[in-house]
Amino acid sequence: MNNFINIPEIIFKLGGTGSVSKLLNTNPSTISNWKKKNKIPKSYMNKLNTLMREKNLNIYSEHKDNKSNFYIQKKSKFSILIIISGGVSCYKILELIRLFYKNDFNIEVVLTKSAQKFITPLIVTSLINKKCFTELFSSEEEENMNHINLARNKDLILVAPCTANFIAKMTYGIADDLGSNIILASDSKILIAPSMNPFMWQNKATQNNLEILKLRGVGLISPDSGVMACGENGTGRLPEIDKIYSFTKNYLLKKEGNKHTEFKNKLKILITAGPTQEKIDPIRYVSNNSSGKQGYALAEEFLKCGANVTLISGPTNIKKPSVNKLIEVLTAEEMLSQVEKNIDCDIFISCAAVCDWKLIPYTMKNKKLSNSDKLKKHEKFFFKLENNPDIIKFVSENKKRPKLVIGFAAETENLIHNATKKLNEKQLDMVVANLIEKGNTIFGEEYNKIFIIDKQGNIEETKKLTKHEIANLIISKSLELHEKIYVKNYYRKSVAI
Numbered sequence: 001m002n003n004f005i006n007i008p009e010i011i012f013k014l015g016g017t018g019s020v021s022k023l024l025n026t027n028p029s030t031i032s033n034w035k036k037k038n039k040i041p042k043s044y045m046n047k048l049n050t051l052m053r054e055k056n057l058n059i060y061s062e063h064k065d066n067k068s069n070f071y072i073q074k075k076s077k078f079s080i081l082i083i084i085s086g087g088v089s090c091y092k093i094l095e096l097i098r099l100f101y102k103n104d105f106n107i108e109v110v111l112t113k114s115a116q117k118f119i120t121p122l123i124v125t126s127l128i129n130k131k132c133f134t135e136l137f138s139s140e141e142e143e144n145m146n147h148i149n150l151a152r153n154k155d156l157i158l159v160a161p162c163t164a165n166f167i168a169k170m171t172y173g174i175a176d177d178l179g180s181n182i183i184l185a186s187d188s189k190i191l192i193a194p195s196m197n198p199f200m201w202q203n204k205a206t207q208n209n210l211e212i213l214k215l216r217g218v219g220l221i222s223p224d225s226g227v228m229a230c231g232e233n234g235t236g237r238l239p240e241i242d243k244i245y246s247f248t249k250n251y252l253l254k255k256e257g258n259k260h261t262e263f264k265n266k267l268k269i270l271i272t273a274g275p276t277q278e279k280i281d282p283i284r285y286v287s288n289n290s291s292g293k294q295g296y297a298l299a300e301e302f303l304k305c306g307a308n309v310t311l312i313s314g315p316t317n318i319k320k321p322s323v324n325k326l327i328e329v330l331t332a333e334e335m336l337s338q339v340e341k342n343i344d345c346d347i348f349i350s351c352a353a354v355c356d357w358k359l360i361p362y363t364m365k366n367k368k369l370s371n372s373d374k375l376k377k378h379e380k381f382f383f384k385l386e387n388n389p390d391i392i393k394f395v396s397e398n399k400k401r402p403k404l405v406i407g408f409a410a411e412t413e414n415l416i417h418n419a420t421k422k423l424n425e426k427q428l429d430m431v432v433a434n435l436i437e438k439g440n441t442i443f444g445e446e447y448n449k450i451f452i453i454d455k456q457g458n459i460e461e462t463k464k465l466t467k468h469e470i471a472n473l474i475i476s477k478s479l480e481l482h483e484k485i486y487v488k489n490y491y492r493k494s495v496a497i
């Protein structure tokens with residue numbers, strides 16, 4: 001049994017932030033801060049201890065089941081050391097640092113000498129509220145053997161931007177400053193985000209060095225192409241910060257997924273993808289333009305995160321991903337029946353473009369024709385539209401509703417309004433909206449541009465990204481939401497006990 005002190009849980013057990021702030025005569029924002037950092041000054045901890053004893057409550061969390069292990073694992077902060085080397089895109093990393101800090105990552109930052117020509121340690125310190133390290137030969141910094149200690153107990157070391165020079169130093173084990181010493185002394189995973197002039201990038205020296213680093217297991221966030229700060233065009237631009245952020249986060253989650261095998265079997269994802277095909281007769285059918293690519297990308301990326309993935313796919317012309325369970329269907333009715341059979345999951349993502357209707361042929365005398373016989377051209381008949389089942393509504397209103405139900409909305413106009421309407425009407429937790437227009441037909445494309453809308457009304461817009469990148473953004477967002485719901489339910493359960 002694990003015994004540990006969980007500040008948010010204690011505050012919850014004592015009636016929440018408002019009650020505890022009254023009991024301790026402190027500001028609610030101070031309490032929120034304690035919860036966020038899972039840290040509390042010793043004098044207040046003693047007071048909380050007394051209050052818990054008075055109410056006969058256990059100060060320790062007792063996690064006996066596997067689900068709780070998942071909770072601990074997901075709640076624990078990731079520890080990242082960011083080494084900023086001296087490229088022109090250094091300033092962009094300040095936004096990345098802000099994002100990590102805002103999202104509760106435990107970060108330390110090291111600046112190389114050249115990086116300090118572009119940004120100052122003071123800016124970094126003001127963003128993270130702690131010291132930014134720069135010196136190898138400093139009695140103050142080396143009091144703690146920082147060139148070794150900063151390398152320890154990190155979930156990840158991220159070098160961003162990573163200069164050609166720093167890549168070369170990493171390759172050859174050169175350790176002539178604090179950052180390069182840390183890399184050499186580290187046993188953590190290393191991820192680099194190179195950024196440089198296109199010629200520096202293409203240079204065989206750089207490319208050969210990268211090959212060696214990749215063979216050693218160093219992760220790479222590839223640079224983008226476009227016009228550089230120096231005016232030249234080519235590959236070498238630092239990717240957008242939100243891309244580096246989600247890449248890093250997913251990289252960490254994937255690592256966790258691999259490390260914790262129980263996560264692998266625990267988070268069950270059910271995804272529908274592709275179109276449905278509604279039979280008119282043995283030869284003809286109605287369908288739509290969905291290629292299945294976005295749903296398949298989601299299935300593949302969730303699988304890489306260590307989740308257990310069931311994919312229910314309509315008919316597509318692309319390679320099927322090797323998920324834990326693949327079910328192929330044709331019609332909306334078949335898809336519904338398979339969704340019902342597999343509803344026992346944590347997250348349901350309805351990415352399939354389910355045909356809203358099917359066409360039923362009738363004779364002119366209003367007699368329904370069977371769809372097992374071919375319709376004859378010379379015979380007169382007409383079609384009636386029959387509604388197909390609303391699969392996502394079925395899941396959302398089901399007694400066995402998964403913790404998260406996520407839908408997709410493809411609209412030709414009033415995107416946000418229509419997608420939000422769908423979110424509310426179908427009681428979804430999140431909707432992924434994309435606008436179908438001339439420049440963004442989406443269907444069959446490798447790229448997509450979306451809005452993610454959650455039920456709190458938060459709207460996030462992405463730029464044009466590959467469907468795999470989009471999948472990773474959706475995964476990050478859904479894991480965050482899932483975690484929130486899980487923690488809420490967990491607290492409810494522990495209080496009921």
Ligand SMILES: Cc1cc2nc3c(=O)[nH]c(=O)nc-3n(C[C@H](O)[C@H](O)[C@H](O)COP(=O)(O)O)c2cc1C
Nearest residue numbers: 085086087088089112114115163164165166195196
């Ligand atoms: C204005 C300016 C911009 C630079 N931008 C880059 C860059 O984007 N990428 C890069 O690899 N090197 C760039 N350099 C060269 C590096 O600063 C140089 O190789 C330095 O030695 C890198 O040191 P570090 O790797 O220890 O940080 C730039 C140099 C100058 C003067």
